[in-house]
Amino acid sequence: MQSWKFNRRHAGLGLLGSITLALLLISFYFFASPAELFRSNEPHTWKSFLDTSDVDHEPVRACYVILVRNSELDGIISSITQLEKTFNDKYNYPYVFLNDEEFTDEFKERTSGLGKAQKFYGTLDSHMWGYPPFINQTLAAERRKEMAAANVIYGDSESYRHMCRFQSGFFFRHPLLDPYDYYWRVEPNVDFLCDIDYDVFQFMKDNRKLYGFTLTFKEFMTTIPSLWDTVRNFKRDHPEVMARLPAKEDSMIKFITDDDGETYNSCHFWTNFEIASFSLWRSTEYLKYFNYLDKTGNFFYERWGDAPVHSIAAAMMLRKEEVHFFHDVGYRHTGVMHCPVGDKYRDKCSCKPTDPGQWDYYLTGSCLPNFDNAVKT
Ligand SMILES: Nc1nc2c(ncn2[C@@H]2O[C@H](COP(=O)(O)OP(=O)(O)OP(=O)(O)O)[C@@H](O)[C@H]2O)c(=O)[nH]1
Numbered sequence: 001m002q003s004w005k006f007n008r009r010h011a012g013l014g015l016l017g018s019i020t021l022a023l024l025l026i027s028f029y030f031f032a033s034p035a036e037l038f039r040s041n042e043p044h045t046w047k048s049f050l051d052t053s054d055v056d057h058e059p060v061r062a063c064y065v066i067l068v069r070n071s072e073l074d075g076i077i078s079s080i081t082q083l084e085k086t087f088n089d090k091y092n093y094p095y096v097f098l099n100d101e102e103f104t105d106e107f108k109e110r111t112s113g114l115g116k117a118q119k120f121y122g123t124l125d126s127h128m129w130g131y132p133p134f135i136n137q138t139l140a141a142e143r144r145k146e147m148a149a150a151n152v153i154y155g156d157s158e159s160y161r162h163m164c165r166f167q168s169g170f171f172f173r174h175p176l177l178d179p180y181d182y183y184w185r186v187e188p189n190v191d192f193l194c195d196i197d198y199d200v201f202q203f204m205k206d207n208r209k210l211y212g213f214t215l216t217f218k219e220f221m222t223t224i225p226s227l228w229d230t231v232r233n234f235k236r237d238h239p240e241v242m243a244r245l246p247a248k249e250d251s252m253i254k255f256i257t258d259d260d261g262e263t264y265n266s267c268h269f270w271t272n273f274e275i276a277s278f279s280l281w282r283s284t285e286y287l288k289y290f291n292y293l294d295k296t297g298n299f300f301y302e303r304w305g306d307a308p309v310h311s312i313a314a315a316m317m318l319r320k321e322e323v324h325f326f327h328d329v330g331y332r333h334t335g336v337m338h339c340p341v342g343d344k345y346r347d348k349c350s351c352k353p354t355d356p357g358q359w360d361y362y363l364t365g366s367c368l369p370n371f372d373n374a375v376k377t
């Protein structure tokens with residue numbers, strides 16, 4: 001009896017103690033500012049909001065992402081055959097095919113037999129590929145006509161605009177891609193020109209790289225007249241995002257601006273090739289940026305490409321050392337080529353740097369000098 005009373009009294013005090021502790025914790029959480037919560041005497045070192053300091057030793061969760069039409073079957077077979085031969089027959093990373101329409105049986109049959117890797121086929125819903133409710137479609141059609149009359153490349157194409165919006169803001173949210181952390185974007189009718197004898201995804205993970213490219217280009221500014229002003233407005237309206245990003249001097253900002261942010265120099269990574277981490281695009285910061293751009297409607301009223309949209313974000317949001325030039329990957333898209341320079345590549349590559357289409361430092365359309373400048377200074 002006594003011991004029961006004793007226990008109850010102590011149990012009562014314990015309850016009171018727990019409530020007091022809970023109240024203390026709640027008030028601490030609500031009234032202490034984040035700075036107070038995390039104040040420390042340690043010297044401040046900036047940590048990327050994408051910091052991957054807990055690199056694990058699990059196999060890399062990576063895949064190929066291929067947005068493609070049924071009509072591009074031969075072209076994608078050609079790309080995959082070369083990719084298997086130069087890289088993937090050693091690593092067997094899976095392929096994820098995406099389409100705004102159902103894939104045909106023929107498409108699935110003929111692609112599923114390419115190499116040993118798993119293949120997955122997905123379609124896009126109207127949220128990912130379609131007009132958001134705030135778009136005035138009559139205005140969009142008028143703007144397409146105007147751009148066609150002004151000879152803007154793909155100026156009259158409606159599907160091209162859906163494609164660019166999808167690649168800017170949605171591909172990384174497709175449920176088939178949920179299991180993966182890294183991807184390699186592949187298109188039909190591209191060429192992979194060199195044997196790659198190491199695991200590029202493992203390289204990305206081990207070296208904490210978040211974005212990899214082979215080709216850089218200057219954008220047709222007639223496709224993005226208001227993009228840079230929108231980015232500047234985004235910076236002004238979202239100080240909480242800017243506060244999370246690297247300091248200017250740690251970022252790649254010099255890749256995209258030559259006058260400290262006044263204007264966009266039109267440089268971008270050519271996104272038809274990307275080896276990257278999904279973490280950048282899936283971050284709250286990038287999603288806020290994409291939504292802000294999207295709300296202007298200018299993926300449709302202008303013709304904003306996913307290349308400048310990705311590249312501006314990568315340049316602002318990543319640290320220099322998180323961006324990687326895959327100089328050893330030989331790649332060709334629509335006649336434009338990156339063929340590695342150096343004697344050691346001659347036995348590994350079916351191209352020579354002197355072949356037509358080499359898109360190198362000295363060409364005015366290349367942004368490799370801007371990339372080097374951004375990395376080194
Ligand atoms: N399913 C589907 N895929 C598309 C559509 N439009 C483009 N794509 C794919 O999206 C990717 C980019 O399209 P491209 O037409 O190659 O765009 P681009 O690389 O800017 O233009 P090019 O220089 O002509 O190659 C490719 O993998 C295409 O197969 C479409 O309407 N439906």
Ligand SMILES: [Mg+2]
Nearest residue numbers: 187272333334
């Ligand atoms: Mg293409």
